[in-house]
Amino acid sequence: MGEIRARFRLDWPGFRLDVDLALPGGGVTALFGHSGSGKTTLLRCIAGLERASPGHLRFNGEVWQDEKIWVPTHKRPLGYVFQEASLFPHLTVLGNLRFGMKRTSALQRVSLDQAVELLGIGHLLDRKPDRLSGGERQRVAIARALAVGPRILLMDEPLAALDLKRKQEILPYLERLHDELDIPVIYVSHSPNEVARLADHLVAMDEGRVVAAGPLKETLARLDLPIRLGEDAGAVLDAVVGERDESWHLARVDFPGGSLWTRDRGIPVGSKIRVRVLARDVSLARQRQEETSVLNLLQGRVDAIEDEDHPALALVRVRVGDSVLLARLTKRSVAMLGIVRGQEVWVQVKSVALME
Ligand SMILES: Nc1ncnc2c1ncn2[C@@H]1O[C@H](COP(=O)(O)OP(=O)(O)OP(=O)(O)O)[C@@H](O)[C@H]1O
Incomplete structure (x- = not known):
């Protein structure tokens, strides 16, 4: 090339x-x-x-x-x-x-x-x-x-x-x-x-x-990017549709490092798709949450934390297998949960957008 x-x-x-x-x-x-x-x-x-x-x-x-x-x-x-x-x-x-x-x-x-x-x-x-x-x-x-x-x-x-x-x-x-x-x-x-x-x-x-x-x-996924992505900050994953659950109208997409459930859009199993996960739709927990409405729980490791423009907010990058996700948290949550670099965390993903 x-x-x-x-x-x-x-x-x-x-x-x-x-x-x-x-x-x-x-x-x-x-x-x-x-x-x-x-x-x-x-x-x-x-x-x-x-x-x-x-x-x-x-x-x-x-x-x-x-x-x-x-x-x-x-x-x-x-x-x-x-x-x-x-x-x-x-x-x-x-x-x-x-x-x-x-x-x-x-x-x-x-x-x-x-x-x-x-x-x-x-x-x-x-x-x-x-x-x-x-x-x-x-x-x-x-x-x-x-x-x-x-x-x-x-x-x-x-x-x-x-x-x-x-x-x-x-x-x-x-x-x-x-x-x-x-x-x-x-x-x-x-x-x-x-x-x-x-x-x-x-x-x-x-x-x-x-x-x-x-x-x-x-x-x-760079946290130092000086462009103000604001509400649009997030990660993109290359994934494959792995399963469609017809009874709940959900589809499972598999990416290097894990899987996510999302609304079924009728995309056939085996199709390659891009998935976008916005930082505002991701939260973190120290322990696995059993009683939560969030379908998607992934295990990951914090690999960077950066202050956002607003003094209340931080952007946390988490490595999940071979992929990275970004989470937007308040600094208070970061402090209260004691989130530091290198730490194992549970990642809760509330919403996943498919880029068909
Ligand atoms: N012919 C020109 N002479 C002088 N200044 C210009 C000229 N064309 C563009 N500019 C200025 O150069 C800057 C960059 O403009 P440009 O159109 O490249 O930005 P852009 O990122 O493409 O913006 P947009 O997303 O609005 O199209 C602007 O401040 C614009 O006013």
């Missing part, structure tokens, strides 16, 4: 982008951070839509930018998806897809047919954009970005302009991209939910700088 090396410095009144990054040459990398942290600017620098100076960019060994070289956007083999689909209104869906292809047909790796199939838009090809829903338009825009046969796909909050229902409709297609594309995808988002669902690799940004970068699960 190749890699992307990016070093950019850009000074604007009131904002400076200053990054030095190595990104994997495959899978989905999420650029995550608050509004104004510089995610779009970084993506635009990679695309050649902004010219950072100094700026260095190497993609799989090819130099796209350095002191002497500047490869213009249209010569970079990339697909770019904007927040809002900007389709040509006078062309049909097929016309829109073909328009993009004329530019770089020689570089095609994902054919037009494949792009149409991946995004499920075969039945829309003869329609004009004004007869598509917002979600369908965005699927066409993604297919158009793929139809040029890019070697990297850049997506700037492709779901931002859609309502919740449309977001839910389009997410499965993005997951298919994740599973079936063999090109790297860089995905800008400020939604922890989208990131947990789609990304393999996480780059967290704040005020124009990279504050953390690495594989998704490990990076989310």
